[in-house]
Amino acid sequence: NAGVTQTPKFRVLKTGQSMTLLCAQDMNHEYMYWYRQDPGMGLRLIHYSVGEGTTAKGEVPDGYNVSRLKKQNFLLGLESAAPSQTSVYFCASSPGTGYGYTFGSGTRLTVV
């Protein structure tokens, strides 16, 4: 099925460990986004990309890095995980400005 695929779906990390979340879309969308969802906070933008090879910071970028080496993939990295990064992470893509997003099903990350 066409859409946005996130892997893994669940992960438990120990404080200080690193990991990479993968987002892949097959809709040829230019724009891709990483959000985190926390109770009472809605979705907050971490990083985004407006095209292959480009990335930019969002609202809450600290502690995260991203890369978009291929148009269809957007990777979110945590170099040294902290308990404050326990959250549900959503990737989204869109054809461009003025369009709604297509979201992945999310990655639930727990940092202990």
Add this chain to the structure above:
Amino acid sequence: DQQVKQNSPSLSVQEGRISILNCDYTNSMFDYFLWYKKYPAEGPTFLISISSIKDKNEDGRFTVFLNKSAKHLSLHIVPSQPGDSAVYFCAASPRRTDSWGKLQFGAGTQVVVTP
């Protein structure tokens, strides 16, 4: 500082009745607004949108109203059905700034439709 606010964390409504979800925003540069619906363990899905040049947009049972002077929008679901039980997020984007295309989301409203 949240620029999109959904002040009602939950709403319970009887099947067949109207559900009204409210959203307020503070950034006067916002002029594209969307509603997303989210079921547990799934990503949000697009429901309906409205541009600031309109004050109403309908799509089947869903209608969004925009009051620019009050910086307020609402989503009406008529009639409400059990499958409408979900979390609804309001989102907004400014068109004419460097934030164009980046949606800002409210905290969400959990809707429960009871038989």
